[in-house]
Amino acid sequence: xxxxxxxxxxxxxxxxxxxxxxxxxxxxxxxxxxxxxxxxxxxxxxxxxxxxxxxxxxxxxxxxxxxxxxxxxxxxxxxxxxxxxxxxxxxxxxxxxxxxxxxxxxxxxxxxxxxxxxxxxxxxxxxxxxxxxxxxxxxxxxxxxxxxxxxxxxxxxxxxxxxxxxxxxxxxxxxxxx
Amino acid sequence: xxxxxxxxxxxxxxxxxxxxxxxxxxxxxxxxxxxxxxxxxxxxxxxxxxxxxxxxxxxxxxxxxxxxxxxxxxxxxxxxxxxxxxxxxxxxxxxxxxxxxxxxxxxxxxxxxxxxxxxxxxxxxxxxxxxxxxxxxxxxxxxxxxxxxxxxxxxxxxxxxxxxxxxxxxxxxxxxxxxxxxxxxxxxxxxxxxxxxxxx
Numbered sequence: 044x045x046x047x048x049x050x051x052x053x054x055x056x057x058x059x060x061x062x063x064x065x066x067x068x069x070x071x072x073x074x075x076x077x078x079x080x081x082x083x084x085x086x087x088x089x090x091x092x093x094x095x096x097x098x099x100x101x102x103x104x105x106x107x108x109x110x111x112x113x114x115x116x117x118x119x120x121x122x123x124x125x126x127x128x129x130x131x132x133x134x135x136x137x138x139x140x141x142x143x144x145x146x147x148x149x150x151x152x153x154x155x156x157x158x159x160x161x162x163x164x165x166x167x168x169x170x171x172x173x174x175x176x177x178x179x180x181x182x183x184x185x186x187x188x189x190x191x192x193x194x195x196x197x198x199x200x201x202x203x204x205x206x207x208x209x210x211x212x213x214x215x216x217x218x219x220x221x
Numbered sequence: 222x223x224x225x226x227x228x229x230x231x232x233x234x235x236x237x238x239x240x241x242x243x244x245x246x247x248x249x250x251x252x253x254x255x256x257x258x259x260x261x262x263x264x265x266x267x268x269x270x271x272x273x274x275x276x277x278x279x280x281x282x283x284x285x286x287x288x289x290x291x292x293x294x295x296x297x298x299x300x301x302x303x304x305x306x307x308x309x310x311x312x313x314x315x316x317x318x319x320x321x322x323x324x325x326x327x328x329x330x331x332x333x334x335x336x337x338x339x340x341x342x343x344x345x346x347x348x349x350x351x352x353x354x355x356x357x358x359x360x361x362x363x364x365x366x367x368x369x370x371x372x373x374x375x376x377x378x379x380x381x382x383x384x385x386x387x388x389x390x391x392x393x394x395x396x397x398x399x400x401x402x403x404x405x406x407x408x409x410x411x412x413x414x415x416x417x418x419x420x421x
Contacts, residue, residue, distance in 0.1 A: 221337055
């Protein structure tokens with residue numbers, strides 16, 4: 044069981060391009076196949092994993108591992124999902140810093156940087172569209188837009204610390220919605 | 222490779238990396254790209270370990286390889302600063318606190334998941350996370366979009382992402398090809414110009 048958890052998440056770690064929510068369907072498939080959790084339990088797990096700090100994929104691994112066989116299962120699953128990153132990044136880093144000054148590598152990087160920037164912008168857009176924050180003219184739609192605008196302004200203009208951004212908006216949420 | 226090794230021994234540097242990333246880890250709400258402003262602030266602004274431009278390159282590579290973006294960035298920064306030991310220190314430091322927090326949350330889940338205070342706070346934090354991700358993109362703009370080719374790659378990638386269901390890695394691959402193509406065209410134009418000048 045422990046070995047199974049480790050091995051499943053180890054395999055998933057190698058194919059998790061893009062990380063985050065892109066991995067959830069893959070994890071769900073494995074979880075249901077191994078009968079570690081039910082489909083509804085898994086949905087709850089993903090919600091909680093998204094709320095907690097850290098990557099969604101890794102948090103899901105911790106939760107699934109815990110549900111399957113306690114804290115030892117959690118440890119096995121999280122080591123399983125992190126190990127491929129360590130192996131791959133070690134290979135990439137040794138290769139990359141050996142070829143760093145090659146002009147073709149530099150040219151490829153010059154093209155990759157704007158593409159990744161588009162990916163990040165798209166991640167923000169996608170999250171805004173799918174979070175349910177923009178559904179209709181509900182009260183929280185307006186509050187959400189205001190929180191978004193104020194926090195973005197504070198980040199750009201006052202260089203507000205990201206932790207302060209999280210704390211302030213959390214408190215704002217409690218004041219506005221409770 | 223170890224630019225700061227004159228100031229610190231590798232072990233001291235690993236400790237510094239470990240402390241930096243263990244401090245960042247619990248604040249990485251939203252995961253992925255929302256963490257970028259936090260890492261930038263600590264690694265390039267405060268510590269001055271890596272130049273902003275190299276940080277954008279590390280971001281690009283971390284996004285193009287499998288695994289969580291945050292973990293990949295930590296691994297690359299760690300390797301850049303202190304080799305394999307730095308890589309292990311950074312990855313351990315960035316994973317450990319979130320794993321512990323998630324473990325505690327898994328245990329408490331049944332009790333507190335439906336707390337109205339927690340739900341309200343999360344509803345407030347969600348737009349702030351979108352702001353953090355948007356800020357990560359805005360921060361790159363100044364250093365990255367400096368040529369017409371870069372603007373065109375950015376626009377093309379946005380269109381691919383919005384209108385097709387291409388895998389993000391394929392989009393990054395297209396960017397890579399575009400970069401090489403621009404480089405080739407510039408080189409060819411430069412060659413033609415020198416040949417033309419020689420003829421005169």
